[in-house]
Structures are given as structure tokens and as C-alpha cells.
Amino acid sequence: MSSLAVDLRPGQPAVDLVANGKILSMAANRLGELVPTDPSIGVAAIRGLYRENGYVWLKRFLDPDVVNGFRGWVFSHLARGGLIPVGSDPILGLSAGTVLDKGQVDRILMSLVRSVAFEGFCAQPRLAQFMDEFLSGISYLHKRKIMRFTQPNTTTATPAHYDLVYLRGGTNRLVTAWIPIGDTSVDMGGLVYLEGSHAIGVRMEEEFSRNSLDLSAEERISAFNRNMTEGGWVSKDLPEMAERFDTRWLIADYEAGDVVLHSPYMIHASTTNQSASNRIRLSTDIRYQNVDDEIDARWGNHWSLGDML
Numbered sequence: 001m002s003s004l005a006v007d008l009r010p011g012q013p014a015v016d017l018v019a020n021g022k023i024l025s026m027a028a029n030r031l032g033e034l035v036p037t038d039p040s041i042g043v044a045a046i047r048g049l050y051r052e053n054g055y056v057w058l059k060r061f062l063d064p065d066v067v068n069g070f071r072g073w074v075f076s077h078l079a080r081g082g083l084i085p086v087g088s089d090p091i092l093g094l095s096a097g098t099v100l101d102k103g104q105v106d107r108i109l110m111s112l113v114r115s116v117a118f119e120g121f122c123a124q125p126r127l128a129q130f131m132d133e134f135l136s137g138i139s140y141l142h143k144r145k146i147m148r149f150t151q152p153n154t155t156t157a158t159p160a161h162y163d164l165v166y167l168r169g170g171t172n173r174l175v176t177a178w179i180p181i182g183d184t185s186v187d188m189g190g191l192v193y194l195e196g197s198h199a200i201g202v203r204m205e206e207e208f209s210r211n212s213l214d215l216s217a218e219e220r221i222s223a224f225n226r227n228m229t230e231g232g233w234v235s236k237d238l239p240e241m242a243e244r245f246d247t248r249w250l251i252a253d254y255e256a257g258d259v260v261l262h263s264p265y266m267i268h269a270s271t272t273n274q275s276a277s278n279r280i281r282l283s284t285d286i287r288y289q290n291v292d293d294e295i296d297a298r299w300g301n302h303w304s305l306g307d308m309l
């Protein structure tokens, strides 16, 4: 019996996952489950899994109460933009389902990613100490830290991509931490990973480099140069990608406290939020590296909407 809200047994789907208008069919054998890791196995074993699989899903790595408390804090601020129903508990992060004052919500989001509270959330001692160990030195957290919310019943979905495309101006020894801020069942559209794609990402990047030899240094590192698709994505068609690379999308029911680390070459995406309980998906994605490796200076500022990175 699958532990997921989406039952992977053919013919018995609880919900079809959708991204960019395409259905990720349960029946096509192109879906699998992300494999969880108990953080207590130790950093060397975690590093080994990360190298082998391109990701490691650390279960309950952070204190769930801290994560849920932060969820409540974020939504208590976004409430001013009409995101959650008046009088509802911000920790639930229910969707008001009304038309948002987008300008106001965007302004609040930009304040939140500049807040001391968010800095503190990302610099929790457990995470900071672990990243030092994981990166075998002093870890550096890129200042450009992204926080995303996705309302149910919208078509918002992150197209398939790998992160190095956006961070080519420094080392490739980067590690992304994707942190669900609150329980994120699979129907809420958390991250999905293309199994084994860290090897595919390496090949794609080599090809992009070869094709970019005649570009200026600035253009070469741009995610939006002439060799890239619009937005730097690999594709918006997730089912086609699984077919093309003869692999599967790995999906998961994430819980508050989980942290997923992924390689800068690992292809990932998200599906749309179809939460039956009307919950907003909230997450952050932040990037670490060893401070002694070359740092992409373009990421040295806070995230701004439309900063073209």
C-alpha cells in the first residue's frame, strides 16, 4: 500500500497530478515515490545518497513546531493582502479564494524575504551546522532566498529546470535546500524530481557551454541567453520529459520539518495545488556552497520579483 495521498497503484488514483495543463498519469509508469532519509544516518551516508541520487529528502530534519510557527507568521502578514480568510488560523494557511490585491501581496512577500525572521528561519543552528559538515568547510548561504506560495485552484506550477542555469557565475558545487513550510501533501503541488536527472543536467549544461562559446561572458552565464528556452526552463511538459528520458517523476507527501537537498543539475518541477482541504502551499528554496568556492555575485542581493535571475 502506498503511503502517499496519491495512490500509485494503476487504476486507483486519488487525484491526477497536473502541471501546465498536462496530466501526470498514474497509469503510464512514469511516477514513483521520492525516497525519504532518516537524518540520523549521519553526514557521510547522507552525502553518499546525495551523490548517488541527486537529492536527499531529510525527514523531520527541523523542528515541526518551528516550521509551523513560521508558516503562521508568514500568513499572518500575507493576510493583509487578502490571502487567507478573515479570522482563520494563519498556521492553517487556508486560501480565501478571492481575487488578491497582487501589488499588495507582492510587496508583503518582498518584505518577508528581507525580514530578520526569515533570515533566522534559514539560519537555524541545526541547518547551519549541518551545511558546514555537508560542505566540508564553512558554508555560505546565498542572500537571494526565494519564498513561494501557491494557492489551490490556480494553474501555477514551476516548469522543469535545474538550478545551475541560474547560478552559472560561480562554482557548480552548490546545494539547494527546498523546505516545505508546513505539511505539503502531494496534491498540494510540492516539488517533483525527475529520477536520475542529475546526470542529464550535467550533459545539458555541457551542451549549453559548447553552444555559448561565442557569447560574451555576461551572456554565457545568463539563464536567458539565445540558447535557452524562455525562462531558462528545460520544459513545461512533464509527461513528455519522463518519456523522452525514459524515467519517472518522483513525488512525495512532505511534512513540516522536512528538508530536501538537491544537486544543481537535478531536474525538478512542481505540479498545481489541488488541495482538497484548501491549503496554500508555502515553501522556501535557498542555496548553499562552501564559502571558499567561487560565489556568483549576481545572487548577492535579496530576491526581487522580476530581477531576471
Ligand SMILES: O=C(O)CCC(=O)C(=O)O
Pocket (backbone or CB within 6 Å): 148, 157, 158, 163, 176, 177, 178, 191, 268, 269, 270, 283, 284, 285, 286
Ligand atoms: O518551489 C518551487 O515551486 C520551485 C523550487 C525550486 O525550483 C527549487 O527549489 O530549486
